[in-house]
Amino acid sequence: MRAITESDIRTSFVNCSKGEAKRLGLPKDLDEQPWEELDFLGWRDPGAPERTYLVSERDGRLVGIALRVTSGGGRGFTSRSMCSLCLTTRTGGGVALMAARRTGEAGRLGNTVGQYLCSDLHCSLYVRGTKESVAGGGLEESLSLEEKVTRLHANLNAFLDRITQ
Template sequence: MKPMTEREIRTAFVNCTKGEAKRLFIPHDLAERPWDDLDFLGWRDPQAPDRAYLAIELDGRATALALRCPTHVPWRTRRSMCSMCVTTHTGGVSLMVAAKAGRAGQQGNSVGAYICSDLACPLYVRGRKNAGVGARLHESLTLEEKIQRTVTNLSAFVAKVIA
């Protein structure tokens, strides 16, 4: 993924107003992010734990989503699987919900997916971050195929939000 600036990210949001995009939290350490290892940039808002965001480049264009996620989940001791990167975590997967873009989102329609709570899917796939014993199932896929699967899953999620 090519590095993104704060301005690029703010203008890429498709499921919130320009005013909301202007006020939301963007990490200050964008220059230090491992862009070569990222297929998308995901982050949580430290001031609002129920908010998360992600930005991805699709078809040469930046797209960003505002997500909502639960702050307290009673089943955190269960092992769950991320629907994007297929990493299993004990308490590290959350249902992330995105309001649909446009009129549908204004009417309250949304799309959800189970995603790694820290939004570090690209790092788990590449082995740069460890989710613990048994987190990555043995697969016969190559690293490139695993990366492509993650991008395809995320692209499908983004397409549902935009549709």
């Protein structure tokens, strides 16, 4: 992913108002992101941890989505969950159900799309092995890094399609 600015981020959102995009909390370390290792920028709002955001490049433009971490019956510390984007298994709340309001009329009617995602949205780093999952005993894969990244992009694009269609 190319390095992006605060202005790039705020103008990229497709499922929230311009006012909401203007008020959302940005990552404090925006200038220090490992851009060359990111397939998308994802973060939790520093002032409202139940709010998360994801910005991705699609067809030469940025697409940002606002998500909410759903609160539900938490799973036990030893229970494993799998992120639907990077297919990383995590324990102890490392994967959370996040819901995004759909765009257009469906969104105005309150329709959302939910997906299980890494709680920290560091999927790109888990796929590349830059950041280790704490689940231990994860799945061994025979896919190359390029194949894992391609799968991550396909899963992300399918998720974004569900939100924007």
